[in-house]
Amino acid sequence: MAELRVGIVGAGWIAGTHAATLRRLDGVRVVASADIVPGRAEYEDWRDMLARERLDAVVVCTPPDAHRAVAVACAEAGLALYLEKPVAHAFDDARAIAAAVSEAGVVCAVGYQYRAISFLPDLPRTAAVLLGVGVSDTMERPWLGDRARGGGMMLERASHLIDLERALAGEVTGATALEEGAGLAASLRFAGGALGSVVVGRVAEGPGWRLELIRDAGTVTVELDPVFRARGAGLDLVHSGPPPVERSLACFVDAAALGDPSAVCCRVDDGVRTLAVALAAQDAALAAQSALDALSAAGAPAARQERRKARRRRPG
Numbered sequence: 001m002a003e004l005r006v007g008i009v010g011a012g013w014i015a016g017t018h019a020a021t022l023r024r025l026d027g028v029r030v031v032a033s034a035d036i037v038p039g040r041a042e043y044e045d046w047r048d049m050l051a052r053e054r055l056d057a058v059v060v061c062t063p064p065d066a067h068r069a070v071a072v073a074c075a076e077a078g079l080a081l082y083l084e085k086p087v088a089h090a091f092d093d094a095r096a097i098a099a100a101v102s103e104a105g106v107v108c109a110v111g112y113q114y115r116a117i118s119f120l121p122d123l124p125r126t127a128a129v130l131l132g133v134g135v136s137d138t139m140e141r142p143w144l145g146d147r148a149r150g151g152g153m154m155l156e157r158a159s160h161l162i163d164l165e166r167a168l169a170g171e172v173t174g175a176t177a178l179e180e181g182a183g184l185a186a187s188l189r190f191a192g193g194a195l196g197s198v199v200v201g202r203v204a205e206g207p208g209w210r211l212e213l214i215r216d217a218g219t220v221t222v223e224l225d226p227v228f229r230a231r232g233a234g235l236d237l238v239h240s241g242p243p244p245v246e247r248s249l250a251c252f253v254d255a256a257a258l259g260d261p262s263a264v265c266c267r268v269d270d271g272v273r274t275l276a277v278a279l280a281a282q283d284a285a286l287a288a289q290s291a292l293d294a295l296s297a298a299g300a301p302a303a304r305q306e307r308r309k310a311r312r313r314r315p316g
């Protein structure tokens with residue numbers, strides 16, 4: 001293929017980063033973009049862009065609840081897809097996207113860029129406990145914080161660390177969580193017997209992102225963003241090449257040019273499994289909260305009765 005012709009759907013924050021990366025890469029041309037906000041892109045309707053432009057690949061940068069229609073249409077049109085994470089806001093949407101990708105046999109990468117850290121293959125896979133932390137501020141966006149649109153902390157932030165822990169510890173067999181405001185703590189159990197923890201939050205002066213891999217042979221601390229480095233237990237590894245967010249996209253471009261679905265950093269099946277874990281943890285958090293709410297609602301009349309009894313016992 002002489003030149004990979006790319007379209008972008010959704011022209012917000014991450015689309016700007018991806019467009020700049022694509023413009024730096026050889027053999028790629030950003031042909032057009034689409035966004036529902038007038039004036040933000042050449043097209044207001046991505047369907048018009050697909051109909052009028054000759055494209056080889058599409059980078060999907062819409063909010064999670066607007067991934068499915070675009071991704072399925074692109075796959076059905078035989079276009080390679082770079083799909084921003086999470087795969088979708090809902091499991092049915094994610095399954096429909098994965099089915100369309102598999103049916104069409106197109107290249108599809110999911111934007112979990114920690115999978116593009118150059119030293120990922122050199123990190124230990126034997127941790128007994130994985131502690132992931134992602135506490136920092138983030139860009140304000142209209143859908144952020146709206147769980148129904150996939151903008152809750154679990155899908156927007158925690159899923160990055162869930163995906164990274166899955167990449168290192170394997171499949172998850174149990175997940176639970178508690179959420180409060182813009183923070184959450186999730187716990188995972190892995191098939192191999194390891195336990196994982198993911199704590200994320202939105203705090204301006206937070207400690208940032210990191211992962212600790214704790215094992216008898218010694219703990220490895222992986223700094224994530226903006227420096228990517230792993231130290232401890234005799235290891236000192238530094239990420240090489242462009243930042244993972246760029247490397248992940250470059251890897252997709254190469255895979256799309258080769259037509260090789262297996263050559264991407266994060267495959268859609270992995271993105272779907274990560275989403276399943278994140279949604280299971282989110283459901284557990286919601287169920288725990290409603291059980292506690294029900295308990296305190298049931299407890300309220302009893303507490304009132306207690307207070308009345310106490311008043312009757314009081315002299316005078």
Ligand SMILES: NC(=O)c1ccc[n+]([C@@H]2O[C@H](COP(=O)([O-])OP(=O)(O)OC[C@H]3O[C@@H](n4cnc5c(N)ncnc54)[C@H](O)[C@@H]3O)[C@@H](O)[C@H]2O)c1
Nearest residue numbers: 010011012013014035036061062063064066084085111141
């Ligand atoms: N990998 C990362 O580190 C990373 C970082 C940020 C965002 N993201 C992901 O990228 C996606 C976009 O996030 P963002 O921060 O760029 O959001 P954003 O709100 O800045 O941009 C989204 C854009 O999509 C447009 N849009 C909404 N619905 C549309 C539709 N139906 N058709 C066309 N355009 C539509 C909006 O008008 C907006 O301009 C999300 O899935 C998010 O989770 C990933």
